[in-house]
Every structure is written in C-alpha cells, then in structure tokens.
Amino acid sequence: MPPEKCEESSEGCCWKRRTLLEKILIVLVLVIILVVLILVILLAVGVARYKDMQGEVCTTPECVQAASSVFKGIDFSVDPCNNFYDFACGNWRKTHVIPEHRTYLARFSVLREEVHVTLKYLLEGESKPNEPKAVQYAKKMYRSCINMTNIEERNLSAATELLDSFGGWPALGDQPGGRWVEDDFDLSLLLSKLMIYYNNPLIGFYVSVDSKNSSARMIFADQPGLNMPGRMFYLRGRNDEKLLAYKNLVKSVLLEFGADPDTINADINDQIEFEIALANITIPSNMRQNSEDLYNKYTVGELATFFPEPTKFKFVWKEYINQVFGMERINMQIEDDEPIVIEEPRYFDKLFVTLEKFSKRTIANYVIWSIMQNRIANLPSRFENLLTEYNKVLTGRVGSRPRWQKCTSFVNSYFGSAVGRLYVGEKFEEDAKIDMNSMIDGIEKAFGELLEELTWMDEDTKSLAKEKVDYIQRKIGYDDFILNDTALDHGYQNHSMDEHNYFGNIMKLLNLWVSRDFTKLRQPVNKNIWTTSPATVNAYYSSPYNRIMFPAGILQPPYxxxxxxxxLNYGGIGSLIGHEITHGFDDRGRQYDKYGNLNQWWGDVVIDKFINTSECFVRQYDKYSYPEAGGKLMDGFQTLGENIADNGGLKQAFKAYRAWVASRGKEETPLPSLNLTHSQLFFVNFAQIRCSNHRKADAIHHILTGAHSPPRFRVIGTLQNMKEFSDTFNCPAGSYMNPAHKCRLW
Known part of the structure; x- marks a missing residue:
C-alpha cells in the first residue's frame, strides 16, 4: 500500500510523520515561546502599573509648592509621637530668625508682612482718575506717615498745641504744653476732651450693641486699660525691671518735652504710686468670665447715687457723659433716664475713693500721660528710640519696625475698607468664597454630628445648639460695598487728609472714629456690616452678631x-473655621443665644456639667511648662476659652475632611517627595500654621497676659486629646502625644 500523502494544510497528518526527537524539540520551542510571551506581558503590565503609580503623584505647580513648604518645615529626626510640634515645626524654627524689630516670628506674622508688602506697593502707587476719595485719603495718609523729614521739621509743635487744649501737662512746668493751673482743673471736662481722640483713662466709656438686645445699642462704662500691658506688671514690686523701664520712659519723654530734670522725679514717683493703686482696684481677667456679671444696668441719673462723685475735685457723671456726647459731629443730649451698663461695679465702687487719696496734679499728670504715651510714636524718631528701649525690657524687642511697615499697618487700621478695595483687586480670588462656604457647610454638619455624641448635654439643649450653628452668619473675603465708590466714600464725608501733616491726620482720624461710634447710639444695628479690614490676617467670631469672619488676607497659604x-486646607483654614464656630460655645460664647443676646438658654444642670467638664482642660494646660519662657507654667483658666475652641474646632475639621474624602470615593492624590498620607498632612498643616519662635521676654509676657496658649501647646494640647490623631500616626498608648486621659467638651 503506498504511503499516505499529507496535504500541506493537514497539520495532524504532518505531526504523525515526525520522529520522537523532533516532537520533543518542537514542544520545547513552543514552551520557550510561551514563556517569553508571558514575560513580555508581565513586563508590559508592570510598566503600565509603574506609570500609573507615577501619575498618582500630584505634580501641578501648586502641589509642588505645597509639598515644598510642608517638607521645609518638618524635622524628620523627631518622632511625631514624642513631640508633634517639634516634628512638624522643628526645621521651620531652625531656619527662621526673629528680626530685631519683632518679639516673635510666626507663620501668620510672616504672612502678615507679605500682605503689608502688597499694601506698600498699592499705597505708593499714583492715584488714578476717578479714584474714590477714600482711596485717595488712604494714600495721602500713607505719604504723610512715610515723610520723616516733614515730621522731624514739625518737631513738637502739634503735640504742644494738643497739650494746651487739655489745659497743660503739669509735669512740664512753664514749658510749652505745660502751664497747668490747679484751680482750673476739671476732671469731667478733661476726660471728655481726651475722648475726642478715643482715649479713655480712668473710665472705659463706649457705645456698643446691647448684650441682651442685639438689635439695639447702649452706653457702657467699664474699668479702663492700664498704661502697662496688664495689672500684674504693677504688682511685682517697685523695683521690678519692667516697672522701672516704664518709669524711665515717662521721665525720658518729659525731658524731651523740656521738663525740669530737678523737679520731675517727684511728679513721676507720685504718678507711679497712683498707677499701682489703680491696678490694685482693677479686676483680674480670670474674674471677668461671666458675661451676666458684667451686665449691670442703671440709668445715668442713678450713677451719682450708686457711685458717689468725688468731693476733692470736680467730676459729675452726667456732665461728663453729656460733654462726650456733645462733641462736634455727635451733638446729642443724654437725659437722666438714659440706660447705661456698668460692666465692673467692683472697680467703680473704689475708683473715686482711690482718686481722692492723690492730688489733682498727680491725677492730671496720669491722665495727660495716658494720651501722650499713645501719641509719642507719631512724633520725631527720637521718641521711637525711647519706645524701643522700653520694649526691649518689656518684650525683648531690640529694634524698631521699618517705617513703611508702621505706615501700612496704621493706614490699614483706619482706612480698612479703602485699603481693602485695593488689596482685593490685586490679590483676592473670588472662587475662595464658594470654596469656603462649602467647607463651612461640612464643618457645621460635623459639629452637629459630634454634638449627638455628647453625654453631658441633654437633648433639648442639643437641639438649641444646632439652631445656634444654623444661625451663624458668615463673612468671607470682603464686604461688597467696598466695590461701590459712593458707599465707600460715604464714611469720609466732610473729612480730608493732608499729606504734609501726619500728626494732624491722626487726630482727625481718631475723632472720626469716636464720632462714628457714639453717633450709632440712636441708629439701628446693621448686623450685615463688616468690622474688620479685608487685608487682615486673622479670623473672628462675634457673640453679639453670632458671626464668623474670614477676611481676604488670611485666605492664602499656609491656611x-x-x-x-x-x-492642607482643612488642616489650615478648616481648623480655624471650626475654632471660630466653637467660640460660640466656649466659656463666654455659650452665654449668648442664636440671636446674639446674652441669655441663659442652657439649664442649670447642663451649665454645671459644662463647667465640670471644662475643668479637665484647665488641669491639662496648667501642667504645661513653657520652655521658651524659661519653664514657666501656663494658666489653664486664663486660656480656657481659646483651648476649648482649638480642641472642638480641630475635631470638626477632621471629621468634615474625612466626610469629604468619603463623598469622592477615594483618597486625594499624594504630594511628591512626602511619605505622608493626606490624613497625616491634615495634622501637619494644623501644626505648621502655629510654627513660631519667641524671645524669652515675649514668651513670659504671653504667659502673663495671653488669652491663647503659646503656639507649642495649642498644637500639643489639642492633639493629645484626639484619638484620631494617634490612630493616624500610630502613636503607642501612653506615649507623650497619646496619653491615656483625654479631655473633650465638643
């Protein structure tokens, strides 16, 4: 039988004719080809995955900038669970030196100076055609401030004219600005004349929103501020270096005005004794936390009965009040039945008794010095040098701010809306308003969810607390009226600025502000009005307005x-949003209802539980030893309100951030060169907005007078109380940043 023929297309037939060796070789070749194909496929998949992983890193310029900023601040040699402040801020603190003109350097103060660089550029620009008058006045004010040649040439002429209008400064004797006559001394009249320039020694006197009816205004009287930063500076002994430095400042200024060096010591010693006595009758801030205690309503006609007028020299309550309200641009008559709130009766019970222990001359010297201490910074540079010497002892500042910084700061304070008009046009991005509103929505929602977890608050009070949050008014960026020329100029009608008369401009502005504020007594309260300049690096909560405010100046990195x-945004500005919201529920804010009225909307049981629970924070912060202040201990009660806001605010911001991540279904794209998750970055930025360096004198000053905890403990104290932080950084139980006992209110 002939052999079977195989067709070229018949593979089975061909295979049958192969030898065993050929078959083995063919199989081996096929296996090798298959392995190569698998390796090629795996390699391709690996390359693709590598490319995908590379694509997950955010490489936009903004992400690179953010990563660089975060990286530069961190000290990676520090274990975050041992000390998170030193971890997050360690390298920033090593690479930032406190300038001579500053007592401290902080992230927010660096940002503030950057804002003022922008303001310098804007204020030094030429006026444009049809520029609003308010903007023109701001530029003229700046030019008058920056012109030191003119200020030196004018010397003391404007200051001595001012002193003459007050009846003279007794300690100057027969020198210009002196020539005081004891028989002419009228304390009511003198105090009212100082109020023309918003200076109120002895009696803190002002018009403000009625605490119990936030739709109306009322007259208030309170204990005044003192000429040193706080009462404790007067109570540390007559040989305390800070009191001696203050005494030397008074003497040096008097000598510059021409006082007789052989006679002024007696005047100065008597004045210091009076200031010490005044400090002793003022009430410490830690005894002024209950707003209800500060609301003591009288009529003007009753004041002389409850707080008898002195007999040694002339002071009549009604005369003083009507002299203030009778000043030009106010021209208002106050009757006996006009209500007035005396915030601190304990002070006024002792004021006139204390005054009568001293001579008219001593009281006059003190009152006149109180306004001149505020105005010597507006005189020739030699007075600035005297202030620098005083501040060196008081706060450790060894230099003076550059002149342009002083001038931009002053103009921003008094022409805030006009300066804000320029700043917003140059720097502010409108998208921020939409973005901020979205973040606030999320953080307020988080507050409500955290509220449900509380065990110390009953359900009815929780419901009222939610209502208060819903009623919070928001102010973001700037008020729209600054873009309207007519509205912007309205506040400066019948006023002008002289670019060759700095001192005179200041006195005009002070008078403008006091007349504005006192005229409002009979005007309805506009709760929509802004109360700060858009070019401000800060954030606020107002109890009477139940309002949070975030000016344009703070809506930039690192916030x-x-x-x-x-x-980063939630750790920065988000934590501030939460902080300001929580101020509505801290030791003071909780006393005001959703309308901004002082009103006990909590029951007594809940209030007692709040106070008892908040004691945890007092004990916690009391234990912190501040290394920058030489190891001095903090005052947890003095800083309680801000500590409550820090702790509650951060919890809300983190919860809102995680809810935002959940809503998008995945984590954010990593930042380059940082081996940190975004939850970790949240806490890093929360810490880094607090990075700061302080001189020892300033740190001690902060401990004595500050309402906020030092930045170090605003970070450490808050994070020690957050389980979410410890979980995020895997901090072992019992480590410094993860103590077993944690405090919580909100």
Missing amino acids: YHKDHPRS
Whole structure:
C-alpha cells in the first residue's frame, strides 16, 4: 500500500510523520515561546502599573509648592509621637530668625508682612482718575506717615498745641504744653476732651450693641486699660525691671518735652504710686468670665447715687457723659433716664475713693500721660528710640519696625475698607468664597454630628445648639460695598487728609472714629456690616452678631489655596473655621443665644456639667511648662476659652475632611517627595500654621497676659486629646502625644 500523502494544510497528518526527537524539540520551542510571551506581558503590565503609580503623584505647580513648604518645615529626626510640634515645626524654627524689630516670628506674622508688602506697593502707587476719595485719603495718609523729614521739621509743635487744649501737662512746668493751673482743673471736662481722640483713662466709656438686645445699642462704662500691658506688671514690686523701664520712659519723654530734670522725679514717683493703686482696684481677667456679671444696668441719673462723685475735685457723671456726647459731629443730649451698663461695679465702687487719696496734679499728670504715651510714636524718631528701649525690657524687642511697615499697618487700621478695595483687586480670588462656604457647610454638619455624641448635654439643649450653628452668619473675603465708590466714600464725608501733616491726620482720624461710634447710639444695628479690614490676617467670631469672619488676607497659604490638597486646607483654614464656630460655645460664647443676646438658654444642670467638664482642660494646660519662657507654667483658666475652641474646632475639621474624602470615593492624590498620607498632612498643616519662635521676654509676657496658649501647646494640647490623631500616626498608648486621659467638651 503506498504511503499516505499529507496535504500541506493537514497539520495532524504532518505531526504523525515526525520522529520522537523532533516532537520533543518542537514542544520545547513552543514552551520557550510561551514563556517569553508571558514575560513580555508581565513586563508590559508592570510598566503600565509603574506609570500609573507615577501619575498618582500630584505634580501641578501648586502641589509642588505645597509639598515644598510642608517638607521645609518638618524635622524628620523627631518622632511625631514624642513631640508633634517639634516634628512638624522643628526645621521651620531652625531656619527662621526673629528680626530685631519683632518679639516673635510666626507663620501668620510672616504672612502678615507679605500682605503689608502688597499694601506698600498699592499705597505708593499714583492715584488714578476717578479714584474714590477714600482711596485717595488712604494714600495721602500713607505719604504723610512715610515723610520723616516733614515730621522731624514739625518737631513738637502739634503735640504742644494738643497739650494746651487739655489745659497743660503739669509735669512740664512753664514749658510749652505745660502751664497747668490747679484751680482750673476739671476732671469731667478733661476726660471728655481726651475722648475726642478715643482715649479713655480712668473710665472705659463706649457705645456698643446691647448684650441682651442685639438689635439695639447702649452706653457702657467699664474699668479702663492700664498704661502697662496688664495689672500684674504693677504688682511685682517697685523695683521690678519692667516697672522701672516704664518709669524711665515717662521721665525720658518729659525731658524731651523740656521738663525740669530737678523737679520731675517727684511728679513721676507720685504718678507711679497712683498707677499701682489703680491696678490694685482693677479686676483680674480670670474674674471677668461671666458675661451676666458684667451686665449691670442703671440709668445715668442713678450713677451719682450708686457711685458717689468725688468731693476733692470736680467730676459729675452726667456732665461728663453729656460733654462726650456733645462733641462736634455727635451733638446729642443724654437725659437722666438714659440706660447705661456698668460692666465692673467692683472697680467703680473704689475708683473715686482711690482718686481722692492723690492730688489733682498727680491725677492730671496720669491722665495727660495716658494720651501722650499713645501719641509719642507719631512724633520725631527720637521718641521711637525711647519706645524701643522700653520694649526691649518689656518684650525683648531690640529694634524698631521699618517705617513703611508702621505706615501700612496704621493706614490699614483706619482706612480698612479703602485699603481693602485695593488689596482685593490685586490679590483676592473670588472662587475662595464658594470654596469656603462649602467647607463651612461640612464643618457645621460635623459639629452637629459630634454634638449627638455628647453625654453631658441633654437633648433639648442639643437641639438649641444646632439652631445656634444654623444661625451663624458668615463673612468671607470682603464686604461688597467696598466695590461701590459712593458707599465707600460715604464714611469720609466732610473729612480730608493732608499729606504734609501726619500728626494732624491722626487726630482727625481718631475723632472720626469716636464720632462714628457714639453717633450709632440712636441708629439701628446693621448686623450685615463688616468690622474688620479685608487685608487682615486673622479670623473672628462675634457673640453679639453670632458671626464668623474670614477676611481676604488670611485666605492664602499656609491656611488656604484653592488648588492645594483639601487635607492642607482643612488642616489650615478648616481648623480655624471650626475654632471660630466653637467660640460660640466656649466659656463666654455659650452665654449668648442664636440671636446674639446674652441669655441663659442652657439649664442649670447642663451649665454645671459644662463647667465640670471644662475643668479637665484647665488641669491639662496648667501642667504645661513653657520652655521658651524659661519653664514657666501656663494658666489653664486664663486660656480656657481659646483651648476649648482649638480642641472642638480641630475635631470638626477632621471629621468634615474625612466626610469629604468619603463623598469622592477615594483618597486625594499624594504630594511628591512626602511619605505622608493626606490624613497625616491634615495634622501637619494644623501644626505648621502655629510654627513660631519667641524671645524669652515675649514668651513670659504671653504667659502673663495671653488669652491663647503659646503656639507649642495649642498644637500639643489639642492633639493629645484626639484619638484620631494617634490612630493616624500610630502613636503607642501612653506615649507623650497619646496619653491615656483625654479631655473633650465638643
């Protein structure tokens, strides 16, 4: 039988004719080809995955900038669970030196100076055609401030004219600005004349929103501020270096005005004794926490009965009040039945008794010095040198701010809306308003969810607390009226600025502000009006307005940037949003209802539980030893309100951030060169907005007078109380940043 033929297309037939060796070789070749194909496929998949992983890193310019900023601040040699402040801020603190003109350097103060650089550029620009008058006045004010040649040439002429209008400064004797006559001394009249320039020694006197009816205004009288930063500076002994430095400042200024060096010592010694006595009758801030205790309503006609007028020299309550309200641009008559709130009766019970222990001359010297201490910074540079010497002892500041910084700061304070008009046009991005509103929505929602977890608050009070949050008014960026020329100029009608008369401009502005504020007594309260300049680096909560405010100046890195990761924004501005919201529920804010009225909307049982629970924070912060202040211990009660706001605010911001991540279904894209998750970055930025360096004198000053805890403990204290932080950084139980006992109110 002939052999079977195989067709070229018949593979089975061909295979049958192969030898065993050929078959083995063919199989081996096929296996090798298959292995190569698998390796090629795996390699391709690996390359693709590598490329995908590379694509997950955010490489936009904004992300690179954010990563660089975060990286430069961190000290990676520090274990975050041992000390998170030193971890997050360690390298920033090593690479930032406190300038001579500052007592401290902080992230927010660096940002503030950057804002003032922008203001310098804007205020030095030429006026444009049809520029609003308010903007023109701001530029003229700046030019008058920066012109030191003119200020030196004018010397003391404007100051001595001012002193003459007050009846003279007794300690100057027969020198210009002196020539005081004891028989002409009228304390009511003198105090009212100082109020023309918003200076109120002995009696803190002002018009403000009625605490119990926030739709109306009322007259208030309170204990005044003192000429040193706080009462404790007077109570540390007559040989305390800070009191001696203050005494030397008074003497040096008097000598510059021409006082007789052989006679002024007696005047100064008597004045210091009076200031010490005044400090002794003022009430410490830690005894002024209950707003209800500060609301003591009288009529003007009753004041002389409850707080008898002195007999040694002339002071009549009604005369004083009507002299203030009778000043030009106010021209208002106050009757006996006009209500007035005396915030501190304990002070006024002792004021006139204390005054009568001293001579008219001593009281007059003190009152006149009180306004001159505020005005010597507006005189020739030699007075600035005297202030520098005083501040060197008081706060450790060894230099003076550059003149342009002083001038931009002053103009921003008094022409805030006009300066804000320029700043917003130059720097502010409108998208920030939309973004901020979205963040506030999320943080308020988080507050409500955290509220449900509380065990010390009953359900009815929780419901009222939610209502108060819903009623919070928001102010973001700037008020729209600054873009309207007519509205912007309205506040400066019948006023002008002289670019060649700095001192005179200041006195005009002070008078403008006091007349504005006192005229409002009979005007309805506009709760929509802004109360701060858009070019401000800060944030606020107002109890009478139940309002949070975030000016344009703070809506920039490290707090916020629309193109930065949300982890950084929530850790930065988000923690501030939560902080300001929580102020509505701290030791003072909780006393005001959703309308901004002082009103006990909590029951007594809940109030007692709040006070008892908040004691945890007092004990916690009392234990912190501040290394920058030489190891001095903090005062947890003095800083209680801000500590409550820090702790509650951060919890809300983190909860809102995680809810935002959940809503998008995935984590944010990592930042380059940082081996940190976005939850970790949230806490890092929360800490880094607090990075700061302090001189020892300033740190001690902060401990004595500050309402906030030092930045170090605003970070450490808050994070020690957050389980979410410890979980995020895997901090072992019992480590410094993860103590077993944690405090919580909100």
